[in-house]
Amino acid sequence: MAHHVLVIGGGYAGLLAAKRVARQVRLDEVRVTLVNDHENFVERVRLHQMATGQKLSTRTLAGSVRGSGVRVVVGEVVALDRRAGQVILRTEERSRVIGYDTLVYALGSGADTETVPGVADHAYSLADVEHARAFASKALGELAVSGRRVCVVGGGLTGIETAAELAEFYPDLRVCLVSGEVLGPGLSKGGRAHVRRVMSSLDVEVMEYAKVKEVTADGLVLVDGTCVEAGAVIWNAGFSVPTLARESGLEVDGDGRALVDDTQRSVSDANVYVIGDAARVLGSDGRELRMACATGIPMAVIAADAIAARLTGRTLRNHRFQYIAQIVSLGRGDGLCQFVRPDDTPRRVFFTGRPAARMKELLVRLATLRSLYLTGPFPVRRRHLVRMP
Ligand SMILES: Cc1cc2nc3c(=O)[nH]c(=O)nc-3n(C[C@H](O)[C@H](O)[C@H](O)COP(=O)(O)OP(=O)(O)OC[C@H]3O[C@@H](n4cnc5c(N)ncnc54)[C@H](O)[C@@H]3O)c2cc1C
Known part of the structure; x- marks a missing residue:
């Protein structure tokens, strides 16, 4: 039986991880499935644009994985039974159970609506x-x-x-x-x-x-x-993460984010990897890395390569991960590109105005391209994405 890698959550991290695992394994030996509760890939970093009524382009997940060997299932994951190696989905028609050998948990985060009343x-x-x-x-x-x-x-x-x-x-x-x-x-x-x-x-x-x-x-x-x-x-x-990780008994922190090792593998379940906003990773100074594409995308690369190495017996290359800048759009015509130290603390250097706005737009497109298409191991990422020791 082919080994089944099941990725739950088709956002920036999950989509990239699914495609990156698929391209490194033999597809007759490993099946890769991506589950998401919507059929479209959501460019979450543009939701403030959507809120102002701007039209955003949409891409289906099925179209995004075409030719990669990844199968897409649309449904909401409502439970995770780790003992049985299964997730339970609610789809439009019925409930459905999908088994896995390796699970990649990438359910992202939502607004924290609990902490403050109202x-x-x-x-x-x-x-x-x-x-x-x-x-x-x-x-x-x-x-x-x-x-x-x-x-x-x-x-x-x-x-x-x-x-x-x-x-x-x-x-x-x-x-x-x-x-x-x-x-x-x-x-x-x-x-x-x-x-x-x-x-x-x-x-x-x-x-x-x-x-x-x-x-x-x-x-x-x-x-x-x-x-x-x-x-x-x-x-x-404030953002909070789905309760599914905690409910399934995975070891999580006080906010429900899963604790992982330096290959994004759960510290409490060797068959589960957690990436993106749902995972808690600490920087070298002990501070939590921020919830961001800038964090989730490297996590997806790290987890996918670790899973592929495990399945193929190849040696895992060492990833390093560091931040370079925080880029903020200030409307469509202005912005701020704030350079940061590897640990995400701000340097004094920044630039603003239209060049920063353009840079932001470029990076937003790149984040999407990265998850949708650029799933290969690019040398630039090896050099720039440096995981904290
Ligand atoms: C308005 C806004 C602007 C942002 N701007 C930036 C920015 O400029 N730069 C930056 O780096 N970060 C930015 N972020 C943060 C960034 O969007 C997140 O950190 C990033 O999306 C996390 O990626 P992810 O793959 O973990 O989660 P997501 O991209 O949220 O993907 C999670 C996926 O899982 C699916 N899902 C959730 N629950 C279930 C379920 N039960 N069953 C099935 N599927 C499920 C969701 O529908 C989604 O498709 C921004 C966030 C917001 C809201």
Whole structure:
């Protein structure tokens, strides 16, 4: 019987891992299946663009794996039975069980709607297509008529990108960016100053050190009791991972992210690899690596190569992984390319404006291309993606 590699989650990490395993093994000896709850590949890093009503191109997963030997199954994974080596899917017609010999768990993350009361009931998130579309189709129209403001909560890169995009596309919209700490905490002083300048030129009201205690139907309540009126709230202040890993008994951290070794293999199950946002990896300084394509894509490469090496008996090449830059779009015409040290802390060097916006667009396209097509072992990645020792 052929060894069955089952990849659950067809985002940036899962799609790349599935194709990269398939291209390194003999397909008569190894079957590779990719399961995802939608038929399309979602460019998650563009969801703030979708939320402003911009049309994004779509690609089906089936089309993306054509010719690679990977089989796509569309269905939602509702349970993982590690003892039996099976996942249980809910598909449109029925429940279905798929067995595996090796599992790659790549279910990504969603908005954290639990920590702060009211988020689940009163806020939009940009963590999935449904919320991004719902905001674009419902809230934008209502806000235009009512003249009420939209509060974007979260002063990290996603919140910054969302606020700038909204303000640029809808100059009459009142946009407020609410950050629980300093705006852009991972940026250098100069980088932050640029972000503030752009926000000011776009008339985005910025509230820093404003921690939200509750989201209500009328806006936000801050920890100091201040009420911030809003017609709509977009919650970008935290992401959480699916509970499936924890429920299946995999060893996870306090946030439910799976603990893995340096080949992305679960520390509690040798048949399971976890990649992307769902995995917790620490940098050399002991800090968690951020949830990002910049982290998930190298994880997929590392896991796929480890699985292929195991199945073929080849020696596993050593991967190294380091960050180079954080790139933020500030609308379509401006941006910030913040160079960082290998451990992701900001250097003083950055560049801005149209070149940074172009660089961002290039990297977003590259991330998608990387997952969809560039599944081969490219020398550049060996050199640049340096895993922390
Ligand atoms: C608005 C926004 C902007 C961002 N911008 C950037 C950026 O500029 N740079 C950057 O590096 N990162 C950015 N990120 C973060 C980045 O998108 C994530 O870190 C990345 O998508 C993680 O990849 P992944 O493969 O782990 O998860 P995902 O890409 O989320 O893929 C997970 C897949 O699993 C599927 N899935 C989930 N649950 C189930 C289930 N139960 N059954 C079946 N399928 C399931 C999902 O539908 C999805 O297809 C951004 C995120 C957002 C929301």
